[in-house]
Amino acid sequence: MRKRLRYADTMTSQLTFSLPDIGESRPGAEWWRTAVIYQIYPRSFADASGDGIGDLPGVTAHLDDLRALGVDAVWLSPFYRSPQKDAGYDVADYCDVDPLFGTLADFDEMLAGAHDRGIRVIVDLVPNHSSDRHVWFQEALAAAPGSAARARYLFRDGKGENGELPPNNWESVFGGPAWTRITEADGTPGQWYLHLFDTSQPDFDWSNPEVQEEFRGILRFWLDRGVDGFRVDVAHGLVKTDGLPDHLPAVDADSMGGSDDDVPYWGQEGVHEIYRDWHRVLAAYDGDRALCAEAWLPTVDRTAEWVRSDEMHQAFNFPYLMTEWDAAAIREVISESLRAFPAVGAPATWVLSNHDVVRHASRLALTAENPQGHGIGPDSPGQPIPEVGLRRARAATTVMLALPGSAYLYQGEELGLPEVIALPPAARQDPTWFRTDGERYGRDGCRVPIPWTADAAAYGFSPTGQSWLPQPAEWAALARDAQESDPDSTLWLYRTLLATRRAEGLGAGALEWLDGYGDDVIAFRSGRVTVIANAGAAPVMLPSGTVLVASEPFDGTELPVDVAVWVVAD
Known part of the structure; x- marks a missing residue:
């Protein structure tokens, strides 16, 4: 007779861990190889000033929440001086903080507070273009x-x-x-x-030595302040083909080039020498400072070119992010990633949401094509069913956080936040919305300020109740305080996954695929942990053992549809 599955007491026993040494360096075991990194979009994280826009003091005020979540590092989207034509990705001064977000002193306080809690800090760098006010x-x-x-x-x-x-x-x-x-x-x-982006964002000419030297100085400015690395915006776009030949993307191509392998302004060979130069700058500092590439490329093999041993340290795995909730496709992209990235000495990275894509609690339930950057709105085809999207998102995250390598989380996904679809046209602010005359909804729906307190003004985002994008009424139930006491909440799922990942050493693990579960099932082993996810249409029989984590509560020995589980043998 099959032994009944048992559940570990994940609410209490597994959620403790020691502070890492921020300054330690272990060649071959650097922190960025296995880190879980939490993206903070500052204007939507927490507003301490009351003006309706998140700021650096707001981040500092919630460092203990990030510590309790269990992340290893944070990545902050731009907070530099900017006219804010593209939410800070139009930088006017790379070495100062925009007054919207605070001051350099506020940044230093936030950085010190994060380091005191064992959390490293990565800052965004935007080298492809500046603001036209620069x-x-x-x-x-x-x-x-x-x-x-x-x-x-x-x-x-x-x-x-x-x-x-x-x-x-x-x-x-x-x-x-x-x-x-x-x-x-x-x-x-x-x-x-x-300007590959907005008219207010003129592209630099990276063949110019003056541009190259300016950015070496910018890197050193922030490294001297103690940052642990840089996420590099549009890392595949700095170099353009000589002569700037004509090119038109395919209809409905991903806007950042992830579906096209021959674009004269994406992925040119010359970018690699830039990052070899930057690698040397970072290597002069202690503490394993890291570079992470935002490089939208069609395959993991192309993406791996950015993380060869003398270039960047990580690159976002966008082929993984863009994979649908399909077991065969997920197995393939995981296998390809674990082949391509280690082959050049780099960790695989995993990500499901960020500030540029439809949140995966909605995206995984879409039933129509949705190219990156287009967004979704009330009139978009293939509208997601919220319950299905959240269930799949929780299962997908449960798979992702068991994989070897480094993982990225986007603020609010630990609350199960969906894409905000019904934003009023007058509230939208993404340049894409305006430059396409409303044909594309853009990225506002994933950038709505996150909820902290169910019964507070702006759900605790701002003390005045202001919010630069309107928050939907149904987010009260998703506020962090509303999820604190519910062991089945998405918040507690993430906390349990992160603590168990750390306890089991899954980030440094080795994946072994398991046979015998059918085409619609993702099944693998890492160490003593067996991971099974049901992406099919019928329940799946599980092996006997103890359940460490399940993406949804369930009874019995069969795994329901759109549920993932971590099991250890007794």
């Missing part, structure tokens, strides 16, 4: 064609009899043309400048 671009506008000031950016003469046509046919990631024509100082129509 002093360099303002100097370029005032300078003449061919000047040293303009050579820092990609200024070109236009085509046509009077230069009235853009230099090529490239399109902006946010929609519309990737070129804008300026008016010269004498009032005449002038040159054009490239």
